[in-house]
Amino acid sequence: MIFYSKYKKFRIDNNIDLSDVSKRTKIDIKYLQSIEKGKFAEIPGVYVKLFFKAYINEIGVDIEEALDELNSFLNQKTSSKNLKFVPDSEEKRFKLFNNLNSENLFNSSILMGMGFFALVLLLSFSLNSNNELSQSELENELRIKKSDLIEYYVERSEEVISIDNIDFPTTIRFQSENENYINYYDNFSGKEFFIFEETMNTQSNSFTEIWNGESKSFLVANTIDFELIFFSDDYYRDFSQNIINDFPVEIILDANPYTLTVVKYLPKK
Numbered sequence: 001m002i003f004y005s006k007y008k009k010f011r012i013d014n015n016i017d018l019s020d021v022s023k024r025t026k027i028d029i030k031y032l033q034s035i036e037k038g039k040f041a042e043i044p045g046v047y048v049k050l051f052f053k054a055y056i057n058e059i060g061v062d063i064e065e066a067l068d069e070l071n072s073f074l075n076q077k078t079s080s081k082n083l084k085f086v087p088d089s090e091e092k093r094f095k096l097f098n099n100l101n102s103e104n105l106f107n108s109s110i111l112m113g114m115g116f117f118a119l120v121l122l123l124s125f126s127l128n129s130n131n132e133l134s135q136s137e138l139e140n141e142l143r144i145k146k147s148d149l150i151e152y153y154v155e156r157s158e159e160v161i162s163i164d165n166i167d168f169p170t171t172i173r174f175q176s177e178n179e180n181y182i183n184y185y186d187n188f189s190g191k192e193f194f195i196f197e198e199t200m201n202t203q204s205n206s207f208t209e210i211w212n213g214e215s216k217s218f219l220v221a222n223t224i225d226f227e228l229i230f231f232s233d234d235y236y237r238d239f240s241q242n243i244i245n246d247f248p249v250e251i252i253l254d255a256n257p258y259t260l261t262v263v264k265y266l267p268k269k
Contacts, residue, residue: 002038003066003069003070003073004035004036004037004038004073005036005038007036007055007056007059007061007066008036010059010061011036011059014059014060016058016059018032018033018036021055021058021059024058025051025054025055025058026236027051027054027055027236030042031043031047031051032051032055035051035052035055038073040052040073040074044175044227046173046206046208047231048070048074049067049070050231052066052067052070053066053067138194138196139192139194142179142180142181142194142196142221143181143183143192144181144183144219144221144248146219148248149219149248149250149265152267152268153247153248153265153266153267153268154265154266154267154268155263155264155265155266156245156247156264156265156266157262157263157264158261158262158263158264159242159261159262160259160260160261161239161242161259161260161261161262162257162258162259163230163237163258163259163260164257164258165235166230166232166235166237166258167232167233167234167235168211168212168213168232169210169211169212169232170210170211170212170230170231170232170235171208171209171210171211171230171231171232172208172209172210172211172228172229172230173206173207173208173227173228173229173230173231174206174207174208174218174220174226174227174228174229175205175206175207175226175227176195176205176206176220176225176226176227177205177225177226178195178197178222178224178225178226179195179196179197180194180195180220180221180222180226181193181194181195181220181221182195182207182218182219182220182221183218183219184209184216184217184218185216185217185218185219186214186215186216186217187215191209193207206227211230211253213255213258214255215252215253215254215255216252216253217250217251217252217253218250218251219248219249219250219251220243220248220249220250220251221248222245222246222247222248222249223240223243223244223245223249224244224245224246226240226243226244227240228240228242228243228251239260239262242262243262243264245264245265247264247265247266247267248264248265249262249263249264249265250262250263250265251263
């Protein structure tokens with residue numbers, strides 16, 4: 001029996017209702033169902049082990065053994081994705097040259113055509129090289145500063161959300177499915193995160209920061225297809241729906257009392 005099916009059977013045999021597990025762990029029941037079906041890909045990657053551990057703990061199974069089984073299962077899945085394939089286009093790219101015989105190779109028309117083709121490629125490469133932006137130029141295109149909010153935008157709305165029941169340290173996770181800029185700062189320092197469309201397949205599009213209750217703020221260029229989640233051992237809250245906006249959003253964390261303020265902006269007319 002596959003390990004996740006074994007744990008589902010154990011839960012059912014012990015009359016533990018999955019909806020009760022969901023209520024106690026504060027985990028959406030659809031993710032618990034995904035765990036019991038072995039469909040871990042349906043769970044956001046960063047939460048797989050966190051949700052699985054909470055589920056195992058709730059049904060009363062040995063956590064270390066369960067995590068070992070999960071790790072073995074996930075490693076098998078990962079290894080199967082490491083295969084590399086040569087695209088058909090690589091073979092087709094040189095098909096013209098493979099089909100040329102020695103008689104055609106010296107045909108003047110073909111030689112002229114090949115020469116013209118090589119010249120076009122050379123010019124194209126030269127133009128692309130000149131048009132490429134440096135890393136700092138790409139960052140400057142995405143960056144939004146506080147002064148930009150004052151000069152180019154107006155406040156659209158402001159919402160203050162109470163988070164009194166939060167415990168520390170809390171992990172803040174933000175993830176963007178689009179090209180984006182995120183500035184995370186306090187009165188003393190700040191961090192910038194850039195997500196470029198051209199490198200989204202090779203770079204991480206999610207970041208985490210630890211919050212210990214001090215005043216913090218972060219500025220996000222846009223929050224469409226954006227996740228903002230706070231979690232710790234005993235706390236989980238998803239603010240993604242609260243911050244949706246086509247334009248910049250400022251998120252302010254305050255203490256005494258603990259609140260999260262969401263300020264949404266619109267461009268000036």
